Amino acid sequence: MNFTSAKYICNPEMPDVNVVVKAEIEGEGTVYLPVGVEGNRHWKALQAWVAEGNTIAEAD
């Protein structure tokens, strides 16, 4: 799973709480993945991408 970008999206009612990551994944396009869900393979792969030194951009 190859990420090319990732950015947090916050909860509209609680702007301090990130609830989604909007990610671009090669072959899958734009994928919205829930933050911190154990068992979600996109989230797990994103953690590996971050561990490689990449950064999830902050929400607007």
Place this chain on the structure above:
Amino acid sequence: MSNARKLADNLPTDGQLGNRNLIINGAMEVAQRGTSQSNANPAIGSVDRMRFALSGGTGTMSQQTMSASDRSTTGFDKYLRLDLSAGNNNAGLYYNVEAADILHAQGKKLTLSFWAKGTNPGGGSFVVPHYWYDGSNQNDGTSGSLTITSSWVKYAITFDTATASSASLTSASSRYDVAILQPNADTSTNAWQLNITGLMLEVGSQASPFEYENISTTLAKCQRYYAKIEGPIHGYACWSYSNVASTHFSLPEKMRATPSVTFTGTNNTGNNSSVGDSTFSMYNHSTWIGTSGANGVQYGGTNASSTQSIRINCYPHNSFTSNGISAGLYFGQNCSINADSEL
């Protein structure tokens, strides 16, 4: 041989008598994402539950329909085709069994059976690896081998279930993988083609007859891992905050984990003239206001979604006439909201 003897020989000697097949969609009938895919990193992009890996090769995987004579031979209407114009090692087909579904196979034998035909990788055969995997640790069993011919033949491969020495079998990502691959040591780039159907994995040392089931049952099983909410949808979203309206969609089945979401369709960033079969649109007080090009429709994610329903936030292209007023939604017939909870 008497009929009673034939019946006795076909009865399973291990495991239960029903629901024996650990593989979902082994008849290759359900293809929610479409009938052909070239994306394979590896990924499920055509037939549900069937994961395609190119591993540096080139090719496609697709759902095919049997000819009448082949249907008579195999008993199946659909089959899966992996068509590699250039092979590479570790290219092929993966199937992920959710660990909870196969824990009872520990310490026992497993039998993988299927119909297949086609051509072999350059080295002359496929390898059939199988292993526990928890997202970090992998514990391999002893791989099988497969050599196919140009005619439909039913194969059965029996092996000992891998021993889980380091892999956790209870984590949310735990699974048992079975694959049919170009062997790791075979780095040839020869073209090959694998046609396969009637895929069945069961506890025991003999292959029992394939368990046919109606397509609605198979679809429901597949929707634990992938589901589409398809347009056309007319609905209403509740004004949420500032310039956002939100709604929830129920998922057709309780999914394995809170899913990721993709959207098929584009945001209607215009007005009436842009409302179409392939656009996500909103209206407010009888006026089409479109969806924002920057935000459009978005997934609500954690804290607002679950394994049973997902929150969708809708951002209008033009402002609501006033805050606190709900918005209408129209998602065209070519639009879909795709929920992915694959292993």
